[in-house]
Amino acid sequence: MNFHKITFLVIILFGLFSCQKSDESIQATDDNQDAEYTQYGTPFTGTPLNNDIILYEVNLRAFSSSGNLQGVIQKMDHIESLGTNVIWLMPIHPVGQINSVNSPYSVKDYKAIGTEYGNLENLRQLTEEAHSRGIAVIMDWVANHTSWDNEWINNTSWYTQDNNGNIISPAGTNWQDVADLNFNNNDMRDAMIDAMKYWIYEANIDGFRCDFADGIPFDFWSEAISSINTISNKDYIFFAEGNRADHFNAGFDLNFGWGSYAAIKNVFNGQSASQVFTANTNGYNGTPNNKHWVRFTTNHDESAWDATPINLFNGNKGALAASVVTVFTGGVPLIYGGQEVGVSENIPFFSNSTFNWNANQELLNSYQDLFQFYSQSSVAKRGQNTVYSNSEIVSFKKVLGNEEIVVIVNVRNTDINFNLPNELENTNWVDALSQNMVSLTSQLSLEPYQFYILKQ
Incomplete structure (x- = not known):
């Protein structure tokens, strides 16, 4: 190997090691x-x-x-x-x-x-x-x-x-x-x-x-x-x-x-x-x-x-x-x-x-x-909110395309019978957390701080 080739190799190796990262x-x-x-x-x-x-x-x-x-x-x-x-x-x-x-x-x-x-x-x-x-x-x-x-x-x-x-x-x-x-x-x-x-x-x-x-x-x-x-x-x-x-x-x-x-x-x-x-x-x-x-x-x-x-x-x-x-x-x-x-x-x-x-x-x-x-x-x-107005219950629907969820929350430390909005009456849902079926009628009984997150 002549001097120029050796020099070239050294330069390459030096460059590799000097640029190498951990x-x-x-x-x-x-x-x-x-x-x-x-x-x-x-x-x-x-x-x-x-x-x-x-x-x-x-x-x-x-x-x-x-x-x-x-x-x-x-x-x-x-x-x-x-x-x-x-x-x-x-x-x-x-x-x-x-x-x-x-x-x-x-x-x-x-x-x-x-x-x-x-x-x-x-x-x-x-x-x-x-x-x-x-x-x-x-x-x-x-x-x-x-x-x-x-x-x-x-x-x-x-x-x-x-x-x-x-x-x-x-x-x-x-x-x-x-x-x-x-x-x-x-x-x-x-x-x-x-x-x-x-x-x-x-x-x-x-x-x-x-x-x-x-x-x-x-x-x-x-x-x-x-x-x-x-x-x-x-x-x-x-x-x-x-x-x-x-x-x-x-x-x-x-x-x-x-x-x-x-x-x-x-x-x-x-x-x-x-x-x-x-x-x-x-x-x-x-x-x-x-x-x-x-x-x-x-x-x-x-x-x-x-x-x-x-x-x-x-x-x-x-x-x-x-x-x-x-x-x-x-x-x-x-x-x-x-x-x-x-x-x-x-x-x-x-x-x-x-x-x-x-x-x-x-x-x-x-x-x-x-x-x-x-x-x-x-x-x-x-989803976009559709709010169901109520002073004691937070309730709303969220809609995105064909998807819907309904959220109902009793924000009081007392039992409340919630009269459901007309569009939710007699509808069937799945509880998003328990996966249980939920059939809504015209009224929903809620214990203190009870909530529902319902999906289709």
């Missing part, structure tokens, strides 16, 4: 690859359409005795059993120590995982396990503020300041453990978008739930979402915690349905059942096509600071009935880890806690049946 890492396929990052794993192609999403929120500090990512991985069978196709992880970053209340929303380092939760390999394992089951994973993103000991604090112009040049906490809040970011600073904005992209590439996550989205300018969200969408190897989910209508125009897919949450509480406190339909209609007025409001009977804030569904809706039966109304009326349903087993005490997230996953097997079975049916029913997710 078995766990492949080059991203998009043309806009960020030069400093390498795409970990295989980009997930199963991100659900917006109106097919079933969200499951995980508070890591309460979800398992270990309080970490491994605890989530170990309960992936449970999460899947609820028909879930998107996991929302609450913040997993290191928590700031200055003025600290130990809130996970006080981020010390946007590109790190707090040791209490594990490490990058644990997050990669979690996304791989979820993706193998057809489940997307989104991270909680805290864009409005950082901890006081985040290294960004050295760039004082990146933060909002008072007239004396002092960095301040977010105006109008009592959040003394965090420093408010200045979105007039382009360098900070670029660093924020870069940090979001880091997790897309390095952990193969599928989007973000964006904390306190109302506190961030529209143009930043628009820029960030557009930039992330240039990573063209998969689809992403963007979920805003906010009330602003312009979030959808900025590119968000989902927004919190606070109006519907307030309505369901009012109804179970004795107000007219019609409120749930009014809130649903008001929410969707002016909402762009294929954008959705998230419906819930609890989340991490409500279960920590308000009350859990067991207390809000008067026990297991009431909590389940409230979920039926919330899930089927319209929007994207959210399950908060623990509600499906009837946790009654408040669930903190500034500290670690545990609850008994085996406490309410019957309630868990009901939630599993409920969401498995919903996940497989196009009419449940996309």
